[in-house]
Amino acid sequence: MISKPRGHCTVELLALPSRIGQVRRIVSAHLRYWRLDPLIDAAALGVTELLSNVHRHAQPDKNCTVEILLLPERLTVSVHDSDPRVPRVHAAGASATYGRGLSMIASVSESWGVRERDGGRGKAVWFSLHAPVTAGPGAPPPAAGPARAARRSAGAGPAAAPLSGAGAPLRHTPVAPREPAAAGARAPG
Numbered sequence: 001m002i003s004k005p006r007g008h009c010t011v012e013l014l015a016l017p018s019r020i021g022q023v024r025r026i027v028s029a030h031l032r033y034w035r036l037d038p039l040i041d042a043a044a045l046g047v048t049e050l051l052s053n054v055h056r057h058a059q060p061d062k063n064c065t066v067e068i069l070l071l072p073e074r075l076t077v078s079v080h081d082s083d084p085r086v087p088r089v090h091a092a093g094a095s096a097t098y099g100r101g102l103s104m105i106a107s108v109s110e111s112w113g114v115r116e117r118d119g120g121r122g123k124a125v126w127f128s129l130h131a132p133v134t135a136g137p138g139a140p141p142p143a144a145g146p147a148r149a150a151r152r153s154a155g156a157g158p159a160a161a162p163l164s165g166a167g168a169p170l171r172h173t174p175v176a177p178r179e180p181a182a183a184g185a186r187a188p189g
Helices: 017-033 037-057 101-108 146-152
Strands: 008-014 063-071 074-081 111-116 123-130
Touching (some): 037 074, 037 101
């Protein structure tokens, strides 16, 4: 059994159009479980745009990992892929049919960014949304003092689900409590 901190979910997939809707539903279901219904539309839009970018642009492959992380007062959604090229924000007008994804993410999120993965083996594009403190059962507890936060950072990192091919069903790592304070130490972005 793999233990995962509360308020965390990862999904590994091949970024194909048929998978994007499935991941959007997984993200929405986790947000409902965490009682963050007001964030569903923005998170679903953001993850759709990020996965569409992987589908359209990532080289050499379309394998990626979606991670949703709920910390006290912040939800962060990130998509990790193996392409080291940093995405660009296009100055596309409202009538453009493509090139607006990062601009849309910027408009609905509190913050967003890109970070290089370890050793330059790709990147993670992320966005964050303000999450109310009243999050639900799988959510991490409210922020703790410095001693508890230091203790929380000592745990192992989250495990990822197996890769799903084009015909295989998606698998994701469900939220499973590890200890009440396990998810508070990781900073997004």
